[in-house]
Amino acid sequence: MNRFHAVERALRRAAPHQLLDVLREELAGRYASSSVALYMADYGMSVLQPVSVLPHTDEPISVHNTAPGRAFGSQEPFVEETAEGLRVHLPVTVRGDRLGVLTLSFAGEGLAPETVEELQEIAEVLGHEVLVAERDTDLYLQARRRTRLTLAAEMQWQLLPGRSCSRREYEIGAGLEPAYAIYGDNFDWSATADRLMLYVTNGMGEGIEASLLTNLGINALRNARRAGISIEDQAALADQAVYAQHRGSLYLSVLLLDFDLGSGRVKVVDAGSPRMLRMRAKGTVEMVDLDAQLPLGMFEETDYIPQEFRVERGDRLLFVSDGVYEVASPLGERYGEKALAQAMLATRLLPAAEVPRAVLRELTVYRGRPMPDDDALVVCLDWHGR
Numbered sequence: 001m002n003r004f005h006a007v008e009r010a011l012r013r014a015a016p017h018q019l020l021d022v023l024r025e026e027l028a029g030r031y032a033s034s035s036v037a038l039y040m041a042d043y044g045m046s047v048l049q050p051v052s053v054l055p056h057t058d059e060p061i062s063v064h065n066t067a068p069g070r071a072f073g074s075q076e077p078f079v080e081e082t083a084e085g086l087r088v089h090l091p092v093t094v095r096g097d098r099l100g101v102l103t104l105s106f107a108g109e110g111l112a113p114e115t116v117e118e119l120q121e122i123a124e125v126l127g128h129e130v131l132v133a134e135r136d137t138d139l140y141l142q143a144r145r146r147t148r149l150t151l152a153a154e155m156q157w158q159l160l161p162g163r164s165c166s167r168r169e170y171e172i173g174a175g176l177e178p179a180y181a182i183y184g185d186n187f188d189w190s191a192t193a194d195r196l197m198l199y200v201t202n203g204m205g206e207g208i209e210a211s212l213l214t215n216l217g218i219n220a221l222r223n224a225r226r227a228g229i230s231i232e233d234q235a236a237l238a239d240q241a242v243y244a245q246h247r248g249s250l251y252l253s254v255l256l257l258d259f260d261l262g263s264g265r266v267k268v269v270d271a272g273s274p275r276m277l278r279m280r281a282k283g284t285v286e287m288v289d290l291d292a293q294l295p296l297g298m299f300e301e302t303d304y305i306p307q308e309f310r311v312e313r314g315d316r317l318l319f320v321s322d323g324v325y326e327v328a329s330p331l332g333e334r335y336g337e338k339a340l341a342q343a344m345l346a347t348r349l350l351p352a353a354e355v356p357r358a359v360l361r362e363l364t365v366y367r368g369r370p371m372p373d374d375d376a377l378v379v380c381l382d383w384h385g386r
Helices: 003-013 016-031 067-074 113-133 139-143 151-159 209-226 231-246 336-346 356-368
Strands: 033-041 048-051 078-082 085-094 097-107 164-165 172-178 186-191 196-203 254-261 265-271 275-279 285-287 305-309 316-318 377-384
Touching: 003 113, 016 033, 016 097, 016 113, 016 209, 033 139, 033 285, 048 067, 048 097, 067 078, 067 085, 067 097, 078 336, 085 113, 097 113, 097 164, 097 254, 113 139, 151 186, 151 209, 172 356, 186 209, 196 209, 196 377, 209 231, 209 254, 231 254, 275 336, 316 336, 316 356, 336 356, 356 377
Parallel strands: none
Antiparallel strands: 033 048, 033 097, 078 085, 085 097, 164 172, 172 377, 186 196, 196 254, 254 265, 265 305, 275 285, 275 316, 316 377
């Protein structure tokens, strides 16, 4: 058995809370590493938090202008020379979902390229094991937060599928603000061999009430989706579930999309206020006009009618909630479609996973204050096609 497979087997056999301890022992014995540290990206995707037991005493590392942040942003190993030898920073990513960075230290002056490749594969194995371990321990979830989450935010983050994902046909990145006190905005996706379904939700209300409403709506949509029915019927069944609970006093705005991965045809149901912009490969940005239909749960037994459009190779779609396009500057000027188009052009060279964070940073500057009045949701989808 070679050393990579030996480390992989040790990680798969490790207790959930002991992944890092087992990895340190294996890498020290088989790769001569002198130290091993795992950093998890926080919910705001602004710092990398060291994995350790509570209370956390080590300082977080910024994702900007740091060596670990460089590996996290580029999604490539970064080898750093130090007085003691070498420090290798490896992105920990699972199917496009950026979890954090694994940092290893070595005495000596160089590592063979094939060794760095092996270590990167070990970081990927570690990412898979961390996701599995989170079913049985809070250690890694605790490391993701630089401060305490509100209860509403805790419920919302547990509802999300991830913050990014990638496949041959597409890449998705998503971001939420304020990350530690979100209310009702949400996103969800699910893919099969031939289809991708994406939901973008603009929540109503505040606090626990908003989170409970979104949880009801998303789980009703998932229940209908897993029964194999169309998005218009998914919307109708979720509409009935929300109305039965709240009788029209609370409702949920959702944009539902069903992508055919082979042809690029998209069925869409616009049940509310999330907006969609499209940037073509030539750099033109336009708002995609859809027939606005009633939000889920506003009235009893609403029928939903799907529309269709087609995505082309190189298209970038940007989805935003009203907490983005309704934001006002200190002078009272609305952010709006023009600023969103400029933001898409300014971030056109970034990968989809980086775009939401960049747009939300720009939104904070435009707003002129750090804390928003409403949830802000940004989802970016890059279409590669087949």
